[in-house]
Structure formats: C-alpha cells, structure tokens
Amino acid sequence: MTVLPADGLSLAAEFPDPSHDQWQSLVVGVLRRSGKEVTGPAAEEALSTALGDGLTARPLYTSADASADPGLPGFAPFTRGSRATGNTKDGWDVRQRHALADPVRLNEALLGDLENGVTSLWLSVGGPGGVPVAGLDRALDGVLLDLAPLALDAGSDPGPAVRELLRLHEARGIAKEAARGTLGVDPLGQRARTGAETDEAEAVHWALLCSREYPGLRALAVDALPYHEAGGSAAEELGLSLATGVAYLRALTGAGLSVEEACAQLEFRYAATADQFLTIAKFRAARRLWARVAEACGAPEAGAQRQHAVTSPVMMTRRDPWVNMLRTTLACLGAGVGGADSVTVLPFDHALGLPDAFARRIARNTSTILMEESHLARVTDPAGGSWYVERLTEELAAASWAFFQEIERAGGQAAALRSGMVGERLAATWAARSKDLARRKEPVTGVSEFPDLAERPVEREFAPSAAAGGGLPQVRRDEAFEALRARSDRHLASTGSRPKVFLAALGPAAVHTARASFAANLFLAGGIEPVHAPVPVDASTAAAAFTAGGASIACLCSTDTLYAEQAETVAAALRGAGAQRIFLAGRPGEYPGADVHVFAGCDVVAVLSSELDRMGVA
Numbered sequence: 001m002t003v004l005p006a007d008g009l010s011l012a013a014e015f016p017d018p019s020h021d022q023w024q025s026l027v028v029g030v031l032r033r034s035g036k037e038v039t040g041p042a043a044e045e046a047l048s049t050a051l052g053d054g055l056t057a058r059p060l061y062t063s064a065d066a067s068a069d070p071g072l073p074g075f076a077p078f079t080r081g082s083r084a085t086g087n088t089k090d091g092w093d094v095r096q097r098h099a100l101a102d103p104v105r106l107n108e109a110l111l112g113d114l115e116n117g118v119t120s121l122w123l124s125v126g127g128p129g130g131v132p133v134a135g136l137d138r139a140l141d142g143v144l145l146d147l148a149p150l151a152l153d154a155g156s157d158p159g160p161a162v163r164e165l166l167r168l169h170e171a172r173g174i175a176k177e178a179a180r181g182t183l184g185v186d187p188l189g190q191r192a193r194t195g196a197e198t199d200e201a202e203a204v205h206w207a208l209l210c211s212r213e214y215p216g217l218r219a220l221a222v223d224a225l226p227y228h229e230a231g232g233s234a235a236e237e238l239g240l241s242l243a244t245g246v247a248y249l250r251a252l253t254g255a256g257l258s259v260e261e262a263c264a265q266l267e268f269r270y271a272a273t274a275d276q277f278l279t280i281a282k283f284r285a286a287r288r289l290w291a292r293v294a295e296a297c298g299a300p301e302a303g304a305q306r307q308h309a310v311t312s313p314v315m316m317t318r319r320d321p322w323v324n325m326l327r328t329t330l331a332c333l334g335a336g337v338g339g340a341d342s343v344t345v346l347p348f349d350h351a352l353g354l355p356d357a358f359a360r361r362i363a364r365n366t367s368t369i370l371m372e373e374s375h376l377a378r379v380t381d382p383a384g385g386s387w388y389v390e391r392l393t394e395e396l397a398a399a400s401w402a403f404f405q406e407i408e409r410a411g412g413q414a415a416a417l418r419s420g421m422v423g424e425r426l427a428a429t430w431a432a433r434s435k436d437l438a439r440r441k442e443p444v445t446g447v448s449e450f451p452d453l454a455e456r457p458v459e460r461e462f463a464p465s466a467a468a469g470g471g472l473p474q475v476r477r478d479e480a481f482e483a484l485r486a487r488s489d490r491h492l493a494s495t496g497s498r499p500k501v502f503l504a505a506l507g508p509a510a511v512h513t514a515r516a517s518f519a520a521n522l523f524l525a526g527g528i529e530p531v532h533a534p535v536p537v538d539a540s541t542a543a544a545a546f547t548a549g550g551a552s553i554a555c556l557c558s559t560d561t562l563y564a565e566q567a568e569t570v571a572a573a574l575r576g577a578g579a580q581r582i583f584l585a586g587r588p589g590e591y592p593g594a595d596v597h598v599f600a601g602c603d604v605v606a607v608l609s610s611e612l613d614r615m616g617v618a
Contacts, residue, residue: 023060051278051392052433053235053399061387067394070288073380074304077291079284079393081339082304086380091371092335093342095151095308096364099124099463100354103135111142113360117368120149120181122344125161128464133160137168146174149181151221151267151308151342156190156198158183162206166214182218182267182308183210188244188413189223192230192422195470203248204255207265211257218306219265220248227422228271229313230472231430234282235396239403240422241268242289243413246404249297259299269308272331272340273315277392279334280383283307285397287339292401308342309335316351317478319485320446321458324348325362332366336376337383343367351476353460423472430475437477438605440525447478448604451485451524453498480605481525484612488527491617499615500551501583503532504542504574506558506566512536515585516557522598523555526608530555539569543577552615555583556594568592581614 027043038046047059071077074084096118100106110121121143124130130153131139140150145168154161162183169179185206187198207219224241232240245266252262270286272279287305294303311331316324325348335343345366347359355363371377383389410416417423436442443449476482492498501523505512520530533545546554554574556567563586571582571593584594598607 020060020062027059051275052233052429053396055235055392055395055399057277057388057392061391063387065387065391067390070284070384070390070393076295076300076303078287078304079291080381080384082287082306082341084380086339087336087341087377088380091377092340092367093119093149094364094367095120095122095342095344096360097122097124097310097344097346099129101129101131101464103131103138106131106135106139107141107143109357109360110139112357113364114143114148116361117364120151120342122151122153125152125154126157127155130155133164136161136164140168145169145172146178146180151182152184154184156187156194156196158185158206159202176213177215179214180216182221184221184223185219186221186223186244188247188417189221189226191414191417191471192226193471195472200248200251204251207252207262208255208257211261211265218267221267221269221308222248223269225269225271225310225313226472227426229474230423230426231314231433231475232426233429234278235399235403236426236429237270238282238286238289238396238400239407240413241270241286242293242400242404243407243416245290246293246408247413249293253297259294259297260302263294263299263302267306267308269310270340271312271314272309272335272338272343273312274327274330276330276334276337277383277389278396279331280338280389281392281396283309283335283338283340284381284383284389284393285400288393288397289400289404307340308344309338309340310344311335311346313346313350313474314476316346316348316476317444317447318351318482319478320452320455321348321352323446324350325366328363329366329370333370333376336367336370337381339381349458349460352458353463356460426472434480435603438480438603439601440604441601442477444477444481447481448525450521451481453488453524453527453529484526484605484608486527487612487617491527497550498527498529499612499617500529500531500549500553502546502549502551502554502574502579503530504546504554504556504570505532505536506538506556506570507536507562509536511562512558515559518600519555519557519583519585519598522604523608525604526612528608528611537570538566539573542570542573546574546577546579552579553581553583553611554579555585555598557585560586560589563589563591567594581611 024043028039031038031043031046036046049057051057070079073081073086094117096113098106098109126133152161183206185203187200187203191198203220210217210219222241222245224237227240228237248266249262253259290305291303294300311328315327328345332343332345345363347355347363349355349359407413407416410421440448488498503516503519505516523530531549531551537545574582581595582593583596583598584591585598587599588597
C-alpha cells in the first residue's frame, strides 16, 4: 500500500504546463485535417463564435483572461448576487404568469399552481385577455395574499387594478406591513409597447404610497421584455433597462424620495434565453450596471437590483412546440445560476394560445426539478470564478453601458422612444439576426432544422394579444419559416397534397446520404415534401423515378466527383421527364445542368420562398 505524503500529491507535477502557442498549433493541425488552412491566431478565430453586440465566445479561456474582482455576494457591485446567501435558503421565487379573463377559471388555475410549487403569481388585469378589475376579488378567492406575493400587469392604466388590490388587502384584514409583491407600474415600458404617450405622475404617486405605507410592495417594474421582443440584443436590453431605471430614479427623487427609497421601489424584468452562458452573464452584468448607477447617485449600498427573469417569448416556436420545454429549461437554468430573484417559465404552448393545465404543470415543475433535484440554488453564484463567465459578464456590461450612455446623450429613455431611435436600433439588430436565421446559422430545432411535416398540430384556445398598434413590434425566431410552412399547409388543405421535390441520389448510399439528408432537411423547413426512389438513380433511371414520385422539381444529391461525371446527363433526363427546376446540393461549381445550388449558409428562406412562388403555392 502506497502512503501519500502528508502534504498531498500533485497529480500534474510530472506533466509540463503546455503553452498557449502549443495548444494553438494543435488546433491548426486539427483544422488542416478538416480542410481549413489557417495558422496562428486565425486558427483560434476559426473556432470562435460571434454573440452579437461585438462580443465573441472564444474556444479557450485562461487565467490571463481573468477580469476585475467581481466582489462578494451581497456586497457592491453585486455582480455575484444581491444577497450574501443568494437563493440558497428557499430557492428562487417561482412566479407563474396568468392571463385569463374568466375569474372562475383563473381562480382554479391560481389555486392549482399555489398548491403545487408556485410561490408567487403574475396576473394580467384589465385589457385584452386580462381578468376584469371587477373580477379580481373572485379570482383571488382562497389566495392568501400575505403568503403569496402578487405581481400585477395592468397595462397603460394600472390605477383601478392597484386600488382594487389594496382594497382587497384591507378587506381581508391584511396589515399594510404584510403586503408583498409588485404593482407593476411601468409607464415607459407601456410607451414602448403601445407607442402612446404616458404620464409618470401616477407611477410616482404609487411609489410614494408604497414607500410610506407598504414596505413590502414595490410600485414600479422596469420591464425590458418589450425591447427583447422587438428583436433587441442582450446589451440593448440591459442598456434600455438602465435608461428606464434612471428615468424613474430622477422622477422619484424629484418627488422627495431618497435614492435608497427610490431604488427599493424598482423591480427589473429581463428575458432569459436558451443561451445559458449569455443569460448567466446578462443577470450578473445587470446587477453590476445598476450598482454603478447607485454609486454615481451617492448610494452604493442601494444598488442591489431586484430581478425577475422570464423565459424568452421570442425563442418559443409554434411548430414542434414540445422542443420549447428544452429551451425553457436551459433559460430557467441560466436565470437561476445567474442569480435572478424570481423566475417565470412560460408554458411550452405559449406561442399557440392559452396554456392548458399540463403545460402550466411542466412550466412550474421546471424550476422545482432544477432546485430540488439538481440543487442549483444551493450554491451562491455557481458560475463565479469561471474565466469565460467573468470575461463575458465584463464585456457585456461594457457594451450595455456604452448603449446606455448613447440613450442618455439622446435625452433619456422617453426622448429616445419618442424620436424613434430605440425602434430603429432594435430593427437593425433584428434584421441582422434574421439573416442568420434565414441562413440557418442560428438554427431553430423543429423549424429550420429537423422539421416534421407529419406532426400533429397542437391546438389551444385563442389568447387575445395585449399588444396595441403603434408600439415596438413583437418578433419570433420562427416567423419566416412559419410563413413558409403555413403556405404549404394551405396548399395541402386545398389540393390534398404538399408541394414535392424529387431527390435524385447519385451513386451508392455512402456517397449520397450526407447531401440527400441535408437537402431533405432544407426543403422540409419550407413545407416542401422530399420524395426519392428506393435506389440511387442515373441518367437511364432518373426520368421514370421522377415521374413516379409526383414532384415538379428535383434536387441532385451526391459528391462533387459524381456531379462532375453525372450531373449534366441526369439533369437532362429529369428535364425531359418534366422537371421544371433542378437544384443541386452543394456549393456552386462546374456542374452543368443545375438551376439553383443549395448549401450550408445559403439563404434558405429566400430560396424556398422563391420556389413556392414559382410553384404557385400561396
């Protein structure tokens, strides 16, 4: 038996530390074998991923990338958490959103959630889809308001809902000191959503009341979701939230509140996406940035930002909605690890209409599993110390601060919204991202990648939209491909079949399978059904196989070598059999006979939209 020295043994003692240059040379060798001739730093750049906002995720981070000291949890700059204990005591607040107009149905849903793990409620009150103010009492029947905090979403006219909620507290004998939750008053957020001018005077009124009489209530929400839903980037979302928060600070301190009292009236709401590391960095950077604002206002200890995370509506898909469960799980993980105080997981059928009981159950259980089975809440800031996360947090904070300063130079948040500056900036960001989506550089599983034309549609009750014309748009990642699939669905309903493409596979399976699979996946994304013969085709068999397939277009699938040998003759045979258009799976080259080339990185939306137009699929 070997006895280890008392002072321990370094298992790496006999291995020399590799240098960065040595690692880089190994990367060069791997890339060379894959056909990429790069050297030096270019090799590392080839493995890097652009994240937007000028940020890049590199393949390797070392101690040389260590950022400035992020401090300790619960202390300024609060990067590592607003509280010293983080969420380790009870986990994060599981906040379920509800938007039902029927008070009786809403009450049943609220009680069901509270009995099964939800710890606070986010209610849409008034407006399209919200419970009427007059029905709030019935909707909250049996809800213990001193134990289950409420977050209101009452739109552009929150006064009636707030007054009714406070009346219910009094009628049920709940002391003012025991009231918990947020009133959700957000005039600038409503201006972004609706385009209508709003008055901050009412927001100030409710903040003053809460500060003086309801210490457990926060009056204002700084909701960054309108900017995320309009296509904004992470840095734009943070920058706009800072500008909104600063505008509210000015209004509240101007009305007589101290900086500390004003900060205590704000709750910040951010989107959490399936990019878990960017989400983690976003919530950490948001706290750091708000702490900088508080410090500049002379109250550094007031900068502990209260955060509400909501899984991104933009990432939710209507096709293959079951995949949304995976997306929201990653988003919830990122928000929890990032230190969010409250987390709302949108049901997987959110994009389809009103969620059913099963979807709400899965949504609330997502947080439960991550906290109770994965134990994510037992460690404060578990990502802290990661060179990648710390560097990403710092870079995102810098980009966000720069945009915040740009807004301030434009006159502040209200002026930037009024002038159109915000809308133009977000539209440009979404346009650039839309190009990546169209080229499948940003894939959407079940939509632009691995779609299933035979999937059974998931039907849900219609959910009225609370959005009004004139405000910022609401975008979705799936919208361009959804439009293509909808055209195919209409064609199926009117003719009994979908538009088809014949895949002409040349050579044995070993040489044509990769590109045949690629082509099938590409056409399916636009609702065009691929058909192919059970065996490979050549110039003598292609015509008969094409005719039997019932398609009007064809796509050649094989290797470059076989294209050079057979593409021209097979294409001629297909045209002779009636093929109106010949595609070729591969980059443009010296292959006579093909009309269109489809390849990784091509504009799939443009190619398929043009083809559906030509085929007369409306």
